[in-house]
Amino acid sequence: MKETQLLERLERAQKDSQWVSESYDELQEKYEGKVFAVKDQGVVEAAETVDDLMSKLQARGEDPSLFLIEAIPPKGISFIL
Amino acid sequence: MTHIPCTVRRFADGYLPFVTFSILQPPLYVTIDALVDTGSPFTVLSPKDALSTRLPLSRMRSGPTIGLAGCTFFRHSIGTVALYFRKEDGRLLSVEVPSMNVLVPTKMDSKTLEQVEAIPSLVGTDLLKDKGWSLYFNPGANRAYLEIP
Numbered sequence: 001m002k003e004t005q006l007l008e009r010l011e012r013a014q015k016d017s018q019w020v021s022e023s024y025d026e027l028q029e030k031y032e033g034k035v036f037a038v039k040d041q042g043v044v045e046a047a048e049t050v051d052d053l054m055s056k057l058q059a060r061g062e063d064p065s066l067f068l069i070e071a072i073p074p075k076g077i078s079f080i081l
Numbered sequence: 082m083t084h085i086p087c088t089v090r091r092f093a094d095g096y097l098p099f100v101t102f103s104i105l106q107p108p109l110y111v112t113i114d115a116l117v118d119t120g121s122p123f124t125v126l127s128p129k130d131a132l133s134t135r136l137p138l139s140r141m142r143s144g145p146t147i148g149l150a151g152c153t154f155f156r157h158s159i160g161t162v163a164l165y166f167r168k169e170d171g172r173l174l175s176v177e178v179p180s181m182n183v184l185v186p187t188k189m190d191s192k193t194l195e196q197v198e199a200i201p202s203l204v205g206t207d208l209l210k211d212k213g214w215s216l217y218f219n220p221g222a223n224r225a226y227l228e229i230p
Contacts, residue, residue, distance in 0.1 A: 001105060003173055006103060006105070006165055006173060007167055007172075007173055009112055010102070010103060010112065010165070010166070010167035011167055013101045013103075013112045013114065014086065014088060014101045014167070017088040017090060017099055017101055017114045018088050018090075020114075021088060021090040021091045021096075024091040033195070035129065035198055049194070049195075049198075050128075050129055050132035050133055050198065051132065053133075054132075054133060054135065064111075064133060065110040065134075066112070068112065068113075068114055069129060069130065069133040070114075071129055071198045071199045072199060073092070073199040074199075077093060077199075078093050078094045079093045079150050079199075
């Protein structure tokens with residue numbers, strides 16, 4: 001992969017990360033208990049498990065490495081990491 | 082000094098610093114948003130991010146055990162891995178992690194996997210110490226970055 005492509009991918013993923021944070025409540029409402037793939041500040045696909053999500057992306061002809069794979073903790077669960 | 086920008090991300094009940102990096106090493110082709118966790122001595126890939134690369138977690142159930150977020154994991158080493166970051170000046174930075182770890186749940190049943198899927202990958206103090214990086218984190222100002230020498 002060319003350096004410029006990788007930099008574009010990283011910049012896009014940083015924007016997607018910010019979008020996930022800003023859209024947290026809405027995403028939690030829609031995708032609680034699921035995993036979902038984010039690209040260009042939108043959810044492209046969601047599934048119950050990571051395996052299922054990867055299969056769905058591949059069935060669409062998508063390259064999974066181009067997505068942020070996200071999961072939002074269910075409401076009422078806190079983490080001390 | 083230059084910086085790697087971090088995202089101050091909402092996570093569960095709080096806001097935490099996350100940093101984005103890519104791995105381009107077969108079979109690990111993935112872009113990850115990892116929590117910069119100064120409470121973790123280890124840099125680790127989460128089960129979710131490892132599974133997204135189709136790593137066979139069920140065959141990686143070895144290594145020291147560690148506890149995280151109420152669950153127990155094997156800390157399975159996958160050897161040296163290069164991480165690619167985008168610096169604030171728009172340039173690429175590549176760093177080698179001599180012993181990258183994958184968090185492999187000690188129980189691999191579907192209920193456990195569901196419980197751990199929200200746990201993020203972690204950039205731990207091993208990487209910060211090895212590379213001489215420091216973390217600036219000001220959640221009130223929505224600003225975080227890794228300062229690199």
